[in-house]
Amino acid sequence: MKHTVHLVASLCLLFPATLASAQDIRTETVNFAAGASGTTIRDRITGYESVSYKLGAEAGQRLSITLNPSNTQTYFNVYGPGSGPGDQAIANSSMTPVLNRFDGILPGSGDYTVSVYMMRAAARRNEVSGYALDISITGATGA
Numbered sequence: 001m002k003h004t005v006h007l008v009a010s011l012c013l014l015f016p017a018t019l020a021s022a023q024d025i026r027t028e029t030v031n032f033a034a035g036a037s038g039t040t041i042r043d044r045i046t047g048y049e050s051v052s053y054k055l056g057a058e059a060g061q062r063l064s065i066t067l068n069p070s071n072t073q074t075y076f077n078v079y080g081p082g083s084g085p086g087d088q089a090i091a092n093s094s095m096t097p098v099l100n101r102f103d104g105i106l107p108g109s110g111d112y113t114v115s116v117y118m119m120r121a122a123a124r125r126n127e128v129s130g131y132a133l134d135i136s137i138t139g140a141t142g143a
Contacts, residue, residue: 024047024049025050025052027052028041028053029053030053032137040133040134043116044130045116045118045128045129046126047123047126048123051116054113055137056111061138061141062105062138063102063136065102065135066133066134067134068100068131068133069129069130071128073118074117074118074119076114077091078113078114081111081112084115091104094119
């Protein structure tokens, strides 16, 4: 019985921490102006905060992303439809051939997620990063 009480108490202590980290992820929907194939988003994050930008695209279209951050410890991940932070990314901008740039043909149709975040060391110091995120989608859409 004591072990069960300790287990429940431990889980209750972990629950608020899970909520706090989930609250650090802000989600935004990306819409392009009529007739435009892209947009520039200007925003900022502090510490462990991250922003997940959702945008719809179709298989075969080209997604191009460039991140220009004020803090060099700021990067982005690209996730396919049905995936997001915590899942395997299609691309991690800290490891792309050109730092903080992604350009690729999309493998499937649906909502893609671009997650902007700071590396743990910078987040731990509660650093701030302002950034410009250029996103474009080109190519024909299906019928």
